[in-house]
Amino acid sequence: QVQLVESGGGVVQPGRSLRLSCAASGFTFSTYAMHWVRQAPGKGLEWVAVMSYDGSDRYYADSVKGRFTISRDNSKNTLSLQMNSLTTEDTAVYYCARVGVGSVAAAGNWFDPWGQGTLVTVSS
């Protein structure tokens, strides 16, 4: 079955970096665009970043632009999120999510399925 498993979360001090990974299985990873979405404790969902199937296109939310970098390794079926200059505002559960259909970062697309999430806590 289709499965997404995030890892790499943890506690990190403000200003430091962290790298998240998402291992995909059960589908042809190299043919789908992939997103990161986060959810601060007790809050709603916030889109973070997207990458097209081949890595040629990537887009970021304004809140993370210039600090976060999304990447993928299609040979390893892995999506990554490099997070630099972390602040307390970045504390959240980070989910990777596949697009419902399609290989590009299409505006009308939806997120399906989602991984179980990994918690990032930025605290001194």
Added chain:
Amino acid sequence: QSVLTQPPSVSGAPGQRVTISCTGSSSNIGAGFDVHWYRQLPGTAPKAFIYGNNNRPSGVPDRFSGSKSGTSASLAITGLQAEDEADYYCQSYDRSVSAWVFGGGTKLTVL
């Protein structure tokens, strides 16, 4: 403050019909972008429940339906059941911020 506006909470008795609204603007729903809905049970990841305004993924009961009109969308749940208690989020795309956007979420309580 979310780009898409949802009521914080709705409630209904078992068997009743409830609707959850999602209000946007001319830069997202009103611009013609599709609306999608997700259900999130406590402590779990969101799950797609309605996509493309009114389509149900396999496994989602036909008690759930979506609609879209103008700058708003709605999720309707008929024959309310205790297991429907969850948080529901709408999602679309906003061209003014060039981002995929969510509503703030609605907590559904089955009385």
